[in-house]
Amino acid sequence: MTNDVKIINLRNYLYGNFIDNLRLFTRGGSGGMGYPRLGGEGGKGGDVWVVAHKKMTLKQLKDKYPQKRFVAGEGANSRVNALKGSKGKDCEIPVPVGISVTDENGKIIGELNKEKDRILVAEGGLGGKFFTNFLPLKGQKRIIHLDLKLIADVGLVGFPNAGKSSLLSQISHAKPAIADYAFTTLKPELGKIMYKDFKQILVADLPGLIEGAHVNKGMGHKFLKHIERTTQLLFVVDVSGFQLSSRTQYRTAFETIILLTKELELYNEELQAKPALLAVNKMDLPDAQNKFHQLMNQLQNPKDFLHLFEKNMIPERIMEFEHIIPISAITGEGIDELKNCIRKSLNQENDAYHKKQLLNLQISNTSHREPLFQNALASSRMDTI
Template identity: 40%
Template sequence: MTEGNFVDYVKVHLSSGNGGKGSVHLHREKYVAKGGPDGGDGGRGGHVIVRGNKNLWTLIHYKFKKHFKAGHGEHGSKNRSTGADGTDVYLEVPLGTVIRNTETNQVLFEITEDQEERIILEGGKGGRGNWHFKSPTNQTPRYAQPGIPGQESQITLELKVLADVGLVGFPNAGKSTLLSVMTSAKPKIADYEFTTLKPNLGIVEYRDFQSFVMADIPGIIEGAAEGKGLGHYFLRHIERNATLLFLIPADSNDISQEYQILLNELKKYNPELLDKRRFVAISKSDMLDEELIQEMSAELDKDFPDTPYLFISSVAQMGLQELKDKLWQLLNE
């Protein structure tokens, strides 16, 4: 999937259907001169319904079509016939989509299960026909209820990527390279910062035909929680990942400091992110010799004793199987 096709934020305008009018009709047939009122009820207007679809990965189908209108209910007719209900409109969304009111930014609900349906706008109720209003003192009412008009609203669809493992790191840390080596994904790779502008997903094949999903998320910079760099456009994707894999290059000036900056940005954005399982991978380790790896390991044991880490190299295929084992173990704890 190319970057231009990954759409994770759209605004759409919705309208539910109007209810049909109740009928004003007096029954007439041969030999029945005054059959009384028999006007039927109007049909309800169509609902606007959001439905989860596990086969969708993006909101690209709402990139160019942004207005959705449900059908109106039909009017009632004679012989107490109720008008047909208006046609419902379904908005198919990928799992992990959050629905907000655009004006208030309030979260209405989120879709996390396949075929889960939520009515976002109800259609107007149909009006009652005149036969409902007959009484001993008013045996031929010549009035009925009009239908209730539908509703209008503008909503924001916001996709948070559902993945088992999320890659977290500074720009140019080697996240896209690792994803391309461990999965069949083909992310854009280059030697400049912010090569990745949209999340990329890949399926990591594990032993015995098992697999898990890994997400490459655009790089974090200091101040991302306040909106610097790509800010909130990518931090929300991390909320859906079960395990966070921090990727820090071996040639970093201070690995521990870089790790703390990344943790601080996640904490400022959402403190609950620190409750997720974490693992640190020291990338580009093919440039280190065995003695240097031992020295760095001794320092890392002191700096973050509670977080497991591993030296890897995507290019040299170093430590990747062990990394898969560690991640699988974390995911199944």
């Protein structure tokens, strides 16, 4: 069996069991009939809500509701013994945490980032009453899209076969599929780095990126969209460079970093603002030290080497790494240092966030106090007149 056939079979087996987007039909319940003779009001139709649950997946949702239709209950009619009809039963759609909900036009309705978050997606119709001539209104009808974006502290960024899956298995308890050909990771894998003081950091190994991913080549947007919800990026590159196949161009480690940066920029330039670390992998290979020194020289003076690239391959902004760590995911070299650097970088990020929040609070308090002070001063002047 050729590598290409292996890749296709593995893609169908693994990625077929992972779903990160769904299209659903939703409709709020119709209102109940009013009672014209006694002025009774029909009950409001039920609403349709999307609700986040930690142990839910989109695959489970699709399996449980294969028709992907969600309709809320109708409001009760007004009756002689119950002039105010009761509200129709709400319909709840259980989804995983990390879902973005959009309408048919791509407009974001809302996001669910934690357990029990809920979003109203289709409102029930009003019951019949005087100003509707006692006739009920139909519920809102809406097509919605559920888009899963993984929430993680660290997102691994790298071309296929850079060793991301091997690295994830080294630094966490995750057990991703690992093989010696490209595209071994066809669905996101999550792992937790566990520290001795019980600190935990969530790491996401995402489907392999290739040149042209920003226009949806390869795993394209299935990969890139997940990076948006990570706090920081960990670039993983092969110290010997990368070549996808015999028909594609060989790229050095430095070229790999430049191209990865360009793909992020073309998809969403805001991704480049995230703090980033670089793990230079496969340091156990022959001549790895010389290649690593060469890479460090290029990273310290990147502009001296950009003339080697075509203009459309050069990013507007060169990625700056907070830490560069040589590692071997096979032998374990540099793994402990990498884990410490990840934690240190995240702590700095959290400290910066809290300082910014405190500064905003101080500015807010000052702006509220100044008018009070000025009013008191004006009042005291009035007293002296």
